[in-house]
Amino acid sequence: MTPPARPQWLRRPDNVAPGLAYGADYNPEQWPREVWRDDVRLMREAGVNIVSLAIFSWAKLQPAEDTWRFGWLDEVMGLLYDNGIAVDLATATASPPPWLTAKHPEILPVNARGETVWPGGRQHWRPTSPIFREHALALVDKMAARYADHPALTAWHVSNELGCHNVYDYSDDAARAFRDWLRDRYATLDALNHAWGTAFWSQEYSDWAQILPPRLAATHPNPTQQLDFKRFSSDALRQHLRAERDILHRHTPDVPVTTNFMIMGGTKGMDYAAWAADIDFVSNDHYVEPGPQAFDELSFSANLTGNIAGGRPWFLMEHSTSAVNWQPVNVAKKPGELARDSLTHVAHGADAVCFFQWRQSAAGAEKYHSAMVPHAGEDSDVFRAAGALGATLRDLAPVAGTTREQAPAAIVFHWDSWWAAEADSHPTDRLRYRQEALDWYTALLNLGIRADVVPLGTALDGYSLVVAPMLHMVSAPAAKELQAYAESGGHLVTTYFSGIVDEHDHVWLGGHPGALRDLLGVRVEEFAPLLDTESVTVDGDLAATLWTERVQVTGSDVAVLSRYAGGEHAGHPAVTRRAVGAGSAAYVSTRLGAQGVTAILAGLAEAAGVTSELPAEARGAVELTVRHRGRERFAFLVNRTDQPTTVTGLPGEALVGTRGPDGELPLAPRGAAVLRLA
Numbered sequence: 001m002t003p004p005a006r007p008q009w010l011r012r013p014d015n016v017a018p019g020l021a022y023g024a025d026y027n028p029e030q031w032p033r034e035v036w037r038d039d040v041r042l043m044r045e046a047g048v049n050i051v052s053l054a055i056f057s058w059a060k061l062q063p064a065e066d067t068w069r070f071g072w073l074d075e076v077m078g079l080l081y082d083n084g085i086a087v088d089l090a091t092a093t094a095s096p097p098p099w100l101t102a103k104h105p106e107i108l109p110v111n112a113r114g115e116t117v118w119p120g121g122r123q124h125w126r127p128t129s130p131i132f133r134e135h136a137l138a139l140v141d142k143m144a145a146r147y148a149d150h151p152a153l154t155a156w157h158v159s160n161e162l163g164c165h166n167v168y169d170y171s172d173d174a175a176r177a178f179r180d181w182l183r184d185r186y187a188t189l190d191a192l193n194h195a196w197g198t199a200f201w202s203q204e205y206s207d208w209a210q211i212l213p214p215r216l217a218a219t220h221p222n223p224t225q226q227l228d229f230k231r232f233s234s235d236a237l238r239q240h241l242r243a244e245r246d247i248l249h250r251h252t253p254d255v256p257v258t259t260n261f262m263i264m265g266g267t268k269g270m271d272y273a274a275w276a277a278d279i280d281f282v283s284n285d286h287y288v289e290p291g292p293q294a295f296d297e298l299s300f301s302a303n304l305t306g307n308i309a310g311g312r313p314w315f316l317m318e319h320s321t322s323a324v325n326w327q328p329v330n331v332a333k334k335p336g337e338l339a340r341d342s343l344t345h346v347a348h349g350a351d352a353v354c355f356f357q358w359r360q361s362a363a364g365a366e367k368y369h370s371a372m373v374p375h376a377g378e379d380s381d382v383f384r385a386a387g388a389l390g391a392t393l394r395d396l397a398p399v400a401g402t403t404r405e406q407a408p409a410a411i412v413f414h415w416d417s418w419w420a421a422e423a424d425s426h427p428t429d430r431l432r433y434r435q436e437a438l439d440w441y442t443a444l445l446n447l448g449i450r451a452d453v454v455p456l457g458t459a460l461d462g463y464s465l466v467v468a469p470m471l472h473m474v475s476a477p478a479a480k481e482l483q484a485y486a487e488s489g490g491h492l493v494t495t496y497f498s499g500i501v502d503e504h505d506h507v508w509l510g511g512h513p514g515a516l517r518d519l520l521g522v523r524v525e526e527f528a529p530l531l532d533t534e535s536v537t538v539d540g541d542l543a544a545t546l547w548t549e550r551v552q553v554t555g556s557d558v559a560v561l562s563r564y565a566g567g568e569h570a571g572h573p574a575v576t577r578r579a580v581g582a583g584s585a586a587y588v589s590t591r592l593g594a595q596g597v598t599a600i601l602a603g604l605a606e607a608a609g610v611t612s613e614l615p616a617e618a619r620g621a622v623e624l625t626v627r628h629r630g631r632e633r634f635a636f637l638v639n640r641t642d643q644p645t646t647v648t649g650l651p652g653e654a655l656v657g658t659r660g661p662d663g664e665l666p667l668a669p670r671g672a673a674v675l676r677l678a
């Protein structure tokens with residue numbers, strides 16, 4: 001018998017209107033009861049229709065091993081329901097209470113140096129601890145049983161940001177689980193010894209029990225051991241996720257289960273492309289990192305999240321109304337940014353927009369983190385902006401349930417390549433995988449070309465142009481797929497340090513970039529990374545940093561698009577493009593940065609027949625994204641810049657934004673508009 005299909009989106013309480021979900025993490029346990037009444041009044045005023053509840057409530061719900069206190073949560077759930085606010089209910093397992101860690105210090109994580117990670121913050125638990133698991137699952141079971149039929153319950157929220165602080169644990173529990181994971185992966189010690197290249201430095205294992213996590217070592221620990229430990233650590237958290245999920249599914253088959261990912265900036269430890277299969281719908285948390293590519297990075301993350309969600313709607317579980325508290329300098333958002341950031345997530349498929357958090361804490365480590373209701377109270381620009389966004393999202397109700405429309409171009413993203421490319425003992429420790437990918441994304445935005453950011457393994461055939469930046473780890477089947485993509489008419493672009501190693505981190509021999517050498521028609525004998533103080537020029541006056549190499553053209557039909565103009569490799573190819581079947585494969589052998597790759601990509605996109613869908617004057621300033629439902633299409637236009645701009649010549653009813661006298665669509669600095677295309 002096949003089990004019934006799982007719900008793929010929120011279960012809507014009978015008193016909540018359909019449309020986009022809007023709200024925040026709600027932490028009523030930090031406030032006296034009087035404030036709760038005020039909270040729901042203000043939530044209604046701001047248009048809030050959903051909150052995430054009980055995320056850090058374990059100690060309040062279970063103050064001692066045999067004491068359970070659900071009364072306060074019953075009351076809050078009831079109050080929210082009575083006010084038409086749905087509840088994304090957390091399992092409350094994110095931060096174990098002091099009684100548990102005092103009784104069982106063996107659930108505390110251990111770092112690579114063998115030091116215990118003590119309580120006092122949060123997430124001080126080993127993902128592989130059987131004792132932690134048992135206590136956490138007991139709590140999940142209680143929560144699920146108690147609230148299964150609650151009319152406000154709209155989704156389950158497993159733990160919180162799994163792996164945010166505890167992805168790497170080197171404890172004895174981790175060692176045991178790592179061995180089990182390795183047995184599953186390799187079956188025999190011979191296979192493991194081969195994969196890890198243990199002939200090197202006398203590392204051959206003769207018994208599984210000898211294998212350890214890559215704890216503090218005298219020098220670089222085995223690279224494949226390190227890589228497998230990263231893979232294992234991501235999987236260990238997934239196993240915890242699945243264990244909580246299974247209990248929730250058993251109690252409430254009709255309530256979807258999610259957990260909040262952290263697809264943003266430097267969060268590197270969790271392979272979310274794999275995790276998506278474990279939950280009913282994808283959720284993400286995103287925080288802006290100030291800098292010249294702050295907006296582009298937000299869009300990149302939202303885009304990747306949308307594609308990991310398979311194009312289906314996803315839940316923006318957290319972002320900030322203004323400053324955070326955990327960056328070196330916590331910058332306040334500028335006018336317009338709160339709405340622009342939110343609408344960019346919606347543009348990329350979010351059907352729920354939530355903030356961390358509802359009411360700014362007066363105490364605790366996050367008291368300087370912005371919220372929907374700031375310290376200043378409701379008489380504040382932030383609360384007014386939050387209310388205005390609530391109204392905008394109501395206007396966007398017709399967008400709910402629509403999916404991402406595939407773009408003409410794509411950027412391929414691959415966690416294994418990220419992990420492997422940035423490993424130690426490499427030609428340079430300056431390689432930044434995500435930054436390289438982001439630079440290409442910025443280039444696409446600069447050119448006004450709509451692009452998807454997709455995990456490796458996504459079918460590429462619908463894309464005319466695919467950029468695979470620093471695709472370091474390429475297995476034989478992946479190389480074949482890229483070859484087939486180009487042969488069948490696709491235009492592939494890849495960069496330095498791509499195609500270098502196989503899935504075990506073994507170098508493809510015979511010259512770089514081994515796995516892609518034939519496809520690209522180039523051969524490199526030796527890498528020539530640059531010192532921080534060095535740069536070279538590439539034709540067209542582009543500055544290249546970080547990496548160079550002597551590129552030999554070996555294949556037929558290879559055009560040299562640009563050459564090194566200075567340095568050791570002056571006159572030799574820097575960028576090449578090979579005609580392959582009906583398509584092509586281009587290679588960029590150095591780091592050109594966002595501006596440099598914009599110049600290179602302009603020509604490559606043109607050759608691939610990919611052009612901007614935006615009117616000329618809006619290219620570069622505006623990001624265009626499309627969501628659709630059958631033939632109904634919604635165009636999101638987002639101003640990336642701090643200057644006003646205008647979009648002309650696009651038809652359709654403005655759901656957000658106001659047309660000028662001649663039908664033009666003005667966009668304020670950091671402004672956004674949404675059109676229902678005719």
Ligand code: GLA
Nearest residue numbers: 200201202218219220425426
């Ligand atoms: C030392 C060691 C060698 C090798 C080299 C690398 O000389 O003896 O085994 O590791 O460093 O530079």
Ligand code: GLA
Nearest residue numbers: 160161285287318324356369
């Ligand atoms: C994460 C957590 C929240 C909060 C925010 C602050 O996203 O999930 O609990 O700590 O960061 O930015």
